[in-house]
Amino acid sequence: MWQRRAFLRAAGVGFVASLLPAQTEALERADMVVASAIRTGTGHYGAALVSERGEVVSKLVLPDRGHDIVFAPDGGRGVVFARQPGTFAVVFDPAGNAAPLTLTSAAGRHFYGHGVFSPDGRLLYATESDFEAAKGVIGVYDGTSNYRRIGEFPTYGTGPHELLLMGDGKTLVIANGGIETHPDYGRAELNLESMDPSIVFVDTESGSLIGQVRLDAGLRQLSIRHMAIDGRQRVWFGCQYKGDQTDQPQLIGYATLDGVIELVELPGDLLSDLRNYIGSVAVSTDGGMIGISSPVGNLAVTIDAASRKPAVIKSIRNGCGLAPQGTGFVASSGNGELLGLAGSKVADQTFDFGFDNHLAVLA
Amino acid sequence: MRLILALILLAMAAPVMAQEGKLLPPNAEAAKYPLVTRSSVLERAVDQVIRPAFQNFKDKADALTVAVDGLCAAPSTPNLDGAKLAFADVVDAYSRVEFFKIGPLGQDNRAERIFFWPDRKGIGLRQVQQLLAEHDAAATTPEGLASKSVAVQGLGALEYALYGTGSDALNDNDGSFRCQFGLAIAKNMAGIGADLVADWMAPDGIASHLMAPREDYADYRTEIEALEELVGIMSHGMEAIRDTRLLPFIGREGSAKPKLAPFWRSGLTMAAVQANIEGLQKLFDQSQIADAVGPTDMGLKASTEFEFSNAFRATDLVTSPIDEAATTPKQLSALNYLVIVTQSLQTLFGEQLSAALSLSVGFSALDGD
Numbered sequence: 099m100w101q102r103r104a105f106l107r108a109a110g111v112g113f114v115a116s117l118l119p120a121q122t123e124a125l126e127r128a129d130m131v132v133a134s135a136i137r138t139g140t141g142h143y144g145a146a147l148v149s150e151r152g153e154v155v156s157k158l159v160l161p162d163r164g165h166d167i168v169f170a171p172d173g174g175r176g177v178v179f180a181r182q183p184g185t186f187a188v189v190f191d192p193a194g195n196a197a198p199l200t201l202t203s204a205a206g207r208h209f210y211g212h213g214v215f216s217p218d219g220r221l222l223y224a225t226e227s228d229f230e231a232a233k234g235v236i237g238v239y240d241g242t243s244n245y246r247r248i249g250e251f252p253t254y255g256t257g258p259h260e261l262l263l264m265g266d267g268k269t270l271v272i273a274n275g276g277i278e279t280h281p282d283y284g285r286a287e288l289n290l291e292s293m294d295p296s297i298v299f300v301d302t303e304s305g306s307l308i309g310q311v312r313l314d315a316g317l318r319q320l321s322i323r324h325m326a327i328d329g330r331q332r333v334w335f336g337c338q339y340k341g342d343q344t345d346q347p348q349l350i351g352y353a354t355l356d357g358v359i360e361l362v363e364l365p366g367d368l369l370s371d372l373r374n375y376i377g378s379v380a381v382s383t384d385g386g387m388i389g390i391s392s393p394v395g396n397l398a399v400t401i402d403a404a405s406r407k408p409a410v411i412k413s414i415r416n417g418c419g420l421a422p423q424g425t426g427f428v429a430s431s432g433n434g435e436l437l438g439l440a441g442s443k444v445a446d447q448t449f450d451f452g453f454d455n456h457l458a459v460l461a
Numbered sequence: 462m463r464l465i466l467a468l469i470l471l472a473m474a475a476p477v478m479a480q481e482g483k484l485l486p487p488n489a490e491a492a493k494y495p496l497v498t499r500s501s502v503l504e505r506a507v508d509q510v511i512r513p514a515f516q517n518f519k520d521k522a523d524a525l526t527v528a529v530d531g532l533c534a535a536p537s538t539p540n541l542d543g544a545k546l547a548f549a550d551v552v553d554a555y556s557r558v559e560f561f562k563i564g565p566l567g568q569d570n571r572a573e574r575i576f577f578w579p580d581r582k583g584i585g586l587r588q589v590q591q592l593l594a595e596h597d598a599a600a601t602t603p604e605g606l607a608s609k610s611v612a613v614q615g616l617g618a619l620e621y622a623l624y625g626t627g628s629d630a631l632n633d634n635d636g637s638f639r640c641q642f643g644l645a646i647a648k649n650m651a652g653i654g655a656d657l658v659a660d661w662m663a664p665d666g667i668a669s670h671l672m673a674p675r676e677d678y679a680d681y682r683t684e685i686e687a688l689e690e691l692v693g694i695m696s697h698g699m700e701a702i703r704d705t706r707l708l709p710f711i712g713r714e715g716s717a718k719p720k721l722a723p724f725w726r727s728g729l730t731m732a733a734v735q736a737n738i739e740g741l742q743k744l745f746d747q748s749q750i751a752d753a754v755g756p757t758d759m760g761l762k763a764s765t766e767f768e769f770s771n772a773f774r775a776t777d778l779v780t781s782p783i784d785e786a787a788t789t790p791k792q793l794s795a796l797n798y799l800v801i802v803t804q805s806l807q808t809l810f811g812e813q814l815s816a817a818l819s820l821s822v823g824f825s826a827l828d829g830d
Binding site: 284344432 | 563568569573579611679701703704705721808812821
């Protein structure tokens with residue numbers, strides 16, 4: 099991992115400093131632009147912005163595998179985070195008017211691949227690991243000062259993964275996956291026998307814990323990883339099970355600021371097909387539909403938030419990325435497919451690179 | 462001389478790795494002309510590799526139980542040596558199956574109970590020392606042991622009993638409690654070994670599902686899924702060897718930490734790593750998985766064999782006890798070279814073999830986050 103940091107310094111990160119005219123045009127006429135970390139056919143890593151028509155608006159070269167991308171509310175900046183336990187995050191200008199800026203994680207910290215902007219776009223919050231202490235932290239970066247790291251606060255758990263901002267604009271919700279890793283041991287999971295996953299609500303101003311919810315004690319090997327917030331401010335979450343392969347726990351549920359945490363019961367056949375693994379969770383733009391994906395089960399599923407029943411079940415080979423569009427979703431796959439789901443107008447198309455786990459919408 | 466050889470190996474490997482950085486596209490055409498069918502690959506993997514390897518582990522664990530029982534009944538230096546030899550056999554046997562962590566080995570914390578590793582904070586050592594100091598009687602029966610921390614139930618704990626501070630007592634009657642603790646561990650592992658064999662032999666168990674996948678099975682519905690499991694074992698196994706066996710003790714820039722090496726007390730570190738690699742090589746070879754690819758990818762087999770042979774040349778160069786090897790330039794360079802080879806093999810399996818079989822192992826699906 100530390101070699102990676104040195105490599106970054108030496109090689110820098112390239113380059114969408116300016117878009118070609120055709121790309122600028124594509125960006126301007128696009129109804130929708132989605133972004134994802136990618137892997138190219140030659141095995142290189144990067145990020146790509148593509149329009150709903152299948153045009154590649156721009157690409158960014160990354161030194162190693164990326165994970166999620168997050169955009170500032172005004173769309174003026176995007177950030178792609180290294181996949182855990184990576185040490186870089188690249189801030190870029192989707193319009194291509196500014197050179198990318200590479201952030202390096204603080205000493206003793208690495209990124210987990212997810213972040214979120216404050217409502218005014220000034221602050222960037224990222225899930226990180228204080229790996230010697232095996233504790234999660236939120237790194238706080240100042241967007242008005244070249245994304246200088248200005249502080250951190252705890253996630254009150256181990257192995258934080260996705261984080262989101264609640265509708266009040268000041269409460270962060272963080273999924274503590276519960277899994278301890280250490281860069282000396284790569285991605286090896288070091289505490290499967292003593293995991294303690296949770297969802298926490300944290301005040302962004304003070305960093306204090308507002309609430310922490312856990313599933314039943316019998317489900318401590320159910321790692322809570324990804325989340326999305328519905329129209330009623332329920333935080334839907336998706337899990338990855340680290341216990342016996344023969345077990346079949348429920349994998350999705352929701353939590354609220356009032357301290358509710360509930361698993362949502364999916365039918366046995368569907369649950370079995372999800373292979374104990376949810377890779378992404380999204381909520382449709384209208385807030386009424388939940389999208390979940392399982393790249394292991396090659397499946398994307400939409401669930402009606404009100405009735406909690408599955409609506410659309412779509413087989414997508416190696417599919418993981420989900421981004422909201424209207425009442426439905428755009429889905430992406432590691433095999434380079436982009437397609438619309440449940441009312442999305444996006445037509446099926448295939449690119450010559452593979453999409454990584456997450457798909458983000460450029461506002 | 463050894464350094465020169467290591468450098469030559471490195472130089473030889475470089476162009477191959479560069480060439481193989483190219484990701485081959487899934488070859489749908491190729492599937493029409495396979496030399497070896499996918500189902501025959503699955504059958505051979507289970508019948509000729511996985512099942513016999515677990516049987517071997519059980520047999521060696523049984524033999525260890527007999528040897529430690531003999532030591533406890535008649536403490537002596539020869540009997541202690543016999544127990545140590547039997548221990549080495551179990552380490553070897555387990556190292557050949559430990560990355561077959563699908564189904565039975567992934568259940569009931571069996572893998573952790575047999576070998577709790579990595580143990581970054583030294584939990585196992587602390588717990589074993591405490592248990593030995595307190596003469597905790599519950600730790601002298603396999604049943605009592607099974608209810609304790611996974612870190613005191615398996616190979617790490619038994620290694621400390623046989624080789625750690627105070628193990629001299631096993632030469633005579635002073636070591637009675639320690640020996641009974643060791644016997645409980647051996648019996649515990651033999652019990653888990655018997656369960657593993659029974660599960661792999663069960664008529665409607667994982668083996669039959671993996672060999673002949675069916676849409677209505679919960680675990681393996683298609684041959685693609687079953688093959689992904691096999692390729693995943695090889696790819697993730699290489700990753701684990703590198704990240705959890707080699708890199709932690711090699712350290713960065715001359716800061717070797719030999720006591721973070723698995724089995725440093727018994728001097729079995731490299732023997733275990735070699736057996737790890739041999740176990741995966743056997744799965745690769747005997748399943749003939751690389752023959753199930755299309756004509757354009759037939760070269761993958763030779764590339765992979767070449768990297769395996771590089772790996773073994775590197776392990777052969779590490780001849781000293783691990784604390785010495787990790788601080789001796791020539792042997793350290795062989796260890797660092799081995800790190801590169803495991804990376805190369807991981808890429809060969811997770812990306813190239815995976816793509817050649819139209820699987821998706823190395824990216825997204827089985828390597829998610």
